[in-house]
Amino acid sequence: MMEEARTQSIYDVFDQESPIATEMRRLYSNIRHVHGRSTKRSFLVTSANRGEGKSTVVSHLALTVARFRGKKSLIVDADLRRPRLHQIFGVEKEPGLLECLEGSIDPLEAVKDTQIENLKVIPAGRRVRSPAHLFEGDIMAEIFEKIKFYHDFVIVDSAPIIPVSDPMLISSVVDGVLLVLLAGMTPRNVALRAKNILLDANANLLGVVVNNLSEVLPYYYDYKYYGYSEHEG
Numbered sequence: 001m002m003e004e005a006r007t008q009s010i011y012d013v014f015d016q017e018s019p020i021a022t023e024m025r026r027l028y029s030n031i032r033h034v035h036g037r038s039t040k041r042s043f044l045v046t047s048a049n050r051g052e053g054k055s056t057v058v059s060h061l062a063l064t065v066a067r068f069r070g071k072k073s074l075i076v077d078a079d080l081r082r083p084r085l086h087q088i089f090g091v092e093k094e095p096g097l098l099e100c101l102e103g104s105i106d107p108l109e110a111v112k113d114t115q116i117e118n119l120k121v122i123p124a125g126r127r128v129r130s131p132a133h134l135f136e137g138d139i140m141a142e143i144f145e146k147i148k149f150y151h152d153f154v155i156v157d158s159a160p161i162i163p164v165s166d167p168m169l170i171s172s173v174v175d176g177v178l179l180v181l182l183a184g185m186t187p188r189n190v191a192l193r194a195k196n197i198l199l200d201a202n203a204n205l206l207g208v209v210v211n212n213l214s215e216v217l218p219y220y221y222d223y224k225y226y227g228y229s230e231h232e233g
């Protein structure tokens with residue numbers, strides 16, 4: 001399945017009439033009011049563990065918002081351990097977020113163009129062994145202040161929240177957080193643990209995106225998503 005995802009470009013397979021695009025529009029209309037009437041919004045997408053569909057949701061949601069809403073959109077690859085967005089969008093991997101966190105470049109210098117005019121990507125950047133400490137301190141807030149000034153819709157792909165602390169530290173600089181769960185796979189207690197980590201960090205948890213993997217789907221564009229539930233208490 002991964003091989004097929006690689007040989008087909010996301011630009012080729014993204015179909016704005018597809019069920020997934022419809023789900024992504026629905027998801028966006030559920031989360032867009034996070035900041036009342038403000039026109040600028042930023043979101044973090046995380047999950048309990050890896051392989052639940054974070055990068056897939058981030059990519060399709062960003063494409064949908066850029067295409068349908070015409071928003072100046074920016075994807076940030078903050079999964080420095082397993083970066084994927086540079087592959088999905090066919091952009092250079094460096095310099096990226098890592099170099100911004102180190103302070104060696106300005107965040108705007110890390111922004112890459114994609115084939116969609118109003119969709120940009122900040123890729124992960126250089127690989128380092130243990131990036132967690134880089135997310136501490138005020139640097140993330142400074143980076144976000146800058147990139148939000150120039151973009152309307154900022155969406156951050158991240159590492160899974162149970163094994164890694166980075167997403168928890170990022171959650172405080174975004175307007176809202178989405179938790180991706182794999183339908184029928186993520187055990188309830190694991191999902192609850194992920195939720196509690198976010199709530200303990202005072203994250204603005206907006207809801208859960210349920211990634212439906214129940215069918216064996218041979219092609220990238222067959223990915224299905226359904227459901228969005230308001231986070232309760």
Ligand SMILES: Nc1ncnc2c1ncn2[C@@H]1O[C@H](COP(=O)(O)OP(=O)(O)O)[C@@H](O)[C@H]1O
Nearest residue numbers: 002005050051052053054055056212217223224
């Ligand atoms: N709904 C889906 N249907 C089929 N394959 C999927 C679906 N969601 C994700 N995948 C595939 O599963 C793998 C993990 O998804 P990914 O989005 O990279 O997860 P994460 O970023 O959470 O680690 C990838 O190979 C991706 O292409």
Ligand SMILES: [Mg+2]
Nearest residue numbers: 054055079084
């Ligand atoms: Mg990923």
